[in-house]
Amino acid sequence: MDTDVPKQITPLVRRIxxxxxxxxxxxxxxxxxxxxxxxxxIDPGPALHEHIEAIIQAxxxxxxxxLTHTHPDHSPGTRxxxxxxxxxxxxxxxxxxxxxxxxxxxERILIDGEIxxxxxxxxxxxxxxxxxxxxxxYLLKDEKLLFTGDHIMDGSTVVIASPDGSMQDYIDSxxxxxxxxxxxxxxxxxxxxxxxxxxxxxxxxxxFERESKVIDVLKQHNSGDLNTLVKDIYSDVDAMLHPVAKWxxxxxxxxxxxxxxxxxxxxxxxYIGDRSV
Numbered sequence: 001m002d003t004d005v006p007k008q009i010t011p012l013v014r015r016i017x018x019x020x021x022x023x024x025x026x027x028x029x030x031x032x033x034x035x036x037x038x039x040x041x042i043d044p045g046p047a048l049h050e051h052i053e054a055i056i057q058a059x060x061x062x063x064x065x066x067l068t069h070t071h072p073d074h075s076p077g078t079r080x081x082x083x084x085x086x087x088x089x090x091x092x093x094x095x096x097x098x099x100x101x102x103x104x105x106x107e108r109i110l111i112d113g114e115i116x117x118x119x120x121x122x123x124x125x126x127x128x129x130x131x132x133x134x135x136x137x138y139l140l141k142d143e144k145l146l147f148t149g150d151h152i153m154d155g156s157t158v159v160i161a162s163p164d165g166s167m168q169d170y171i172d173s174x175x176x177x178x179x180x181x182x183x184x185x186x187x188x189x190x191x192x193x194x195x196x197x198x199x200x201x202x203x204x205x206x207x208f209e210r211e212s213k214v215i216d217v218l219k220q221h222n223s224g225d226l227n228t229l230v231k232d233i234y235s236d237v238d239a240m241l242h243p244v245a246k247w248x249x250x251x252x253x254x255x256x257x258x259x260x261x262x263x264x265x266x267x268x269x270x271y272i273g274d275r276s277v
Contacts (some may be wrong), residue, residue, distance in 0.1 A: 006058045013032070019256060030186070031077075040063065040116070047080055051208060070097055071101075092136055100132075111125065113126075122225065127173075130174075131160060133165070143146075146177070146184070165251055166259065184196065215271065226250060
């Protein structure tokens with residue numbers, strides 16, 4: 001995937017991928033430009049001058065910026081872009097996310113179900129907490145194209161890290177997407193994703209399979225801490241990734257604690273029984 005080069009991916013949308021490839025970002029963070037006459041930018045990405053310049057050069061008609069969330073690979077480029085072209089940014093801020101990007105000052109806080117529209121296209125705001133409490137997806141209704149930020153990524157699963165992340169919220173937010181009329185997914189990292197409903201179903205199934213493995217391992221050993229549990233529960237994952245996997249593992253365990261299946265004493269987790277009816 002070429003970086004900082006605009007690519008037309010649908011009749012209304014261009015994609016520019018930032019030059020920040022890595023373990024969490026895949027080939028880089030995708031910035032999307034919607035429209036031609038009145039351009040909306042989704043996720044200016046990291047604070048990389050080359051990337052921001054590529055966005056500016058791609059269009060002289062940028063009118064507004066939307067953020068999916070305020071993690072460092074999606075949000076900090078906003079301030080650089082605003083300093084150059086002076087357009088407003090809209091997003092969501094929550095109590096646990098307010099310090100993630102201290103350079104970010106939204107013109108207005110968005111709400112779930114809000115429609116952002118002009119004479120050329122309309123975008124629906126969908127609150128999808130889980131990966132981040134302030135995470136938003138955006139549905140370009142004219143093309144049934146869903147911009148998913150880090151809620152759904154191409155080629156990898158999403159890290160859910162407490163306390164701002166929540167496994168229960170993530171699963172609920174995935175199920176929520178099935179209520180919308182979707183054609184394709186434009187993820188924050190990677191290529192366009194076909195068959196959105198099948199992808200959503202696969203991710204939910206994968207999360208519940210991982211949760212079942214958590215329960216099975218705890219039943220077998222009765223207890224364990226994150227360092228010991230991750231080796232068995234994520235035995236199918238390269239051990240180099242286990243430090244990251246522990247974040248999602250802890251989120252699974254917190255969900256099970258809330259459901260009365262697991263309890264925690266200091267750093268150890270204990271299986272205590274099936275879910276209460």
